[in-house]
Amino acid sequence: MYERKTPLAVDCGLHLTREVLNGKWKPAMLRAISMNIKRPSEILRLFPGATRRVLTVQLNELEGHGIIIKKTYPQLPPKVEYSLTEIGWSLMPIIDAMNQWGDANRSFLENVIKDAPKIGEISKSTCQIYANMAVERKIG
Amino acid sequence: MYERKTPLAVDCGLHLTREVLNGKWKPAMLRAISMNIKRPSEILRLFPGATRRVLTVQLNELEGHGIIIKKTYPQLPPKVEYSLTEIGWSLMPIIDAMNQWGDANRSFLENVIKDAPKIGEISKSTCQIYANMAVERKIG
DNA sequence: TTCCATAGGGATAATTTTATCCCATACAGT
DNA sequence: ACTGTATGGGATAAAATTATCCCTATGGAA
Numbered sequence: 324m325y326e327r328k329t330p331l332a333v334d335c336g337l338h339l340t341r342e343v344l345n346g347k348w349k350p351a352m353l354r355a356i357s358m359n360i361k362r363p364s365e366i367l368r369l370f371p372g373a374t375r376r377v378l379t380v381q382l383n384e385l386e387g388h389g390i391i392i393k394k395t396y397p398q399l400p401p402k403v404e405y406s407l408t409e410i411g412w413s414l415m416p417i418i419d420a421m422n423q424w425g426d427a428n429r430s431f432l433e434n435v436i437k438d439a440p441k442i443g444e445i446s447k448s449t450c451q452i453y454a455n456m457a458v459e460r461k462i463g
Numbered sequence: 464m465y466e467r468k469t470p471l472a473v474d475c476g477l478h479l480t481r482e483v484l485n486g487k488w489k490p491a492m493l494r495a496i497s498m499n500i501k502r503p504s505e506i507l508r509l510f511p512g513a514t515r516r517v518l519t520v521q522l523n524e525l526e527g528h529g530i531i532i533k534k535t536y537p538q539l540p541p542k543v544e545y546s547l548t549e550i551g552w553s554l555m556p557i558i559d560a561m562n563q564w565g566d567a568n569r570s571f572l573e574n575v576i577k578d579a580p581k582i583g584e585i586s587k588s589t590c591q592i593y594a595n596m597a598v599e600r601k602i603g
Numbered sequence: 604t605t606c607c608a609t610a611g612g613g614a615t616a617a618t619t620t621t622a623t624c625c626c627a628t629a630c631a632g633t
Numbered sequence: 634a635c636t637g638t639a640t641g642g643g644a645t646a647a648a649a650t651t652a653t654c655c656c657t658a659t660g661g662a663a
């Protein structure tokens with residue numbers, strides 16, 4: 324594993340949370356898992372912009388941090404399913420809030436962020452999938 | 464400014480939010496500013512673990528993103544005060560939630576994170592300052 | 604037999620983020 | 634004359650995060 328060289332700042336709740344949620348795809352993956360997209364291959368397909376490698380690495384980290392649990396079915400080809408732990412679920416309000424905030428302020432944000440060179444759309448579709456599933460999650 | 468080479472993923476609210484909040488000290492600084500710690504020098508003193516450079520850079524980014532506003536008083540020695548914009552304020556529920564989540568799960572988290580080499584305490588005091596001020600913010 | 608899907612992980616490059624160090628302004632105090 | 638305070642930013646090094654590429658295993662389909 325990677326050997327951190329700079330001490331972590333754990334003095335403040337914010338930093339602890341950051342340690343857990345820090346990762347380009349972590350919040351999005353947690354959200355996906357919360358919506359029953361739990362197999363690695365499904366998750367991978369959900370984020371065309373991500374590398375398989377990063378996703379598996381970040382899933383491992385989330386598991387190591389006790390946010391998700393991995394269930395491996397002794398089959399071939401292999402089948403794996405991740406699910407949120409209790410603590411993992413307790414993060415969802417925050418993640419949902421972040422998602423809503425970003426969506427609510429999209430036009431403003433796209434505008435102020437646009438000075439950053441290239442803004443790419445990685446998968447408009449993902450949003451839609453999320454939107455649909457969010458409804459299901461509330462119903463189900 | 465820095466030239467990003469990898470396109471941003473702005474398809475999902477989560478990524479937009481991440482773009483704004485991503486920075487080791489950004490959430491903490493926003494929280495500080497929300498509690499009336501608004502001068503750069505004060506903020507710097509609040510985070511002994513941070514470099515002056517990073518803080519000013521991240522403050523600039525936050526300003527560029529429209530999350531905070533900078534007011535420069537034409538004095539000498541210079542006096543500067545940052546304050547949250549309306550959008551900046553709208554982030555506080557999220558930041559507070561992150562902070563609470565981290566604190567609420569502190570023992571668990573410190574435990575699962577401890578496999579990461581050295582965990583340093585940067586400033587126990589900061590938490591206390593925050594705690595006291597949080598009360599004031601609710602009252603005031 | 605060759606190709607696809609599933610899942611995992613090593614090695615290494617590229618990119619992004621932080622850390623270090625140094626320089627500048629201008630006033631106040633010792 | 635120094636030293637300290639306040640604020641800002643350039644240049645460059647170090648560290649952390651992501652991206653690329655490649656290899657493993659096995660069963661089923663074309």
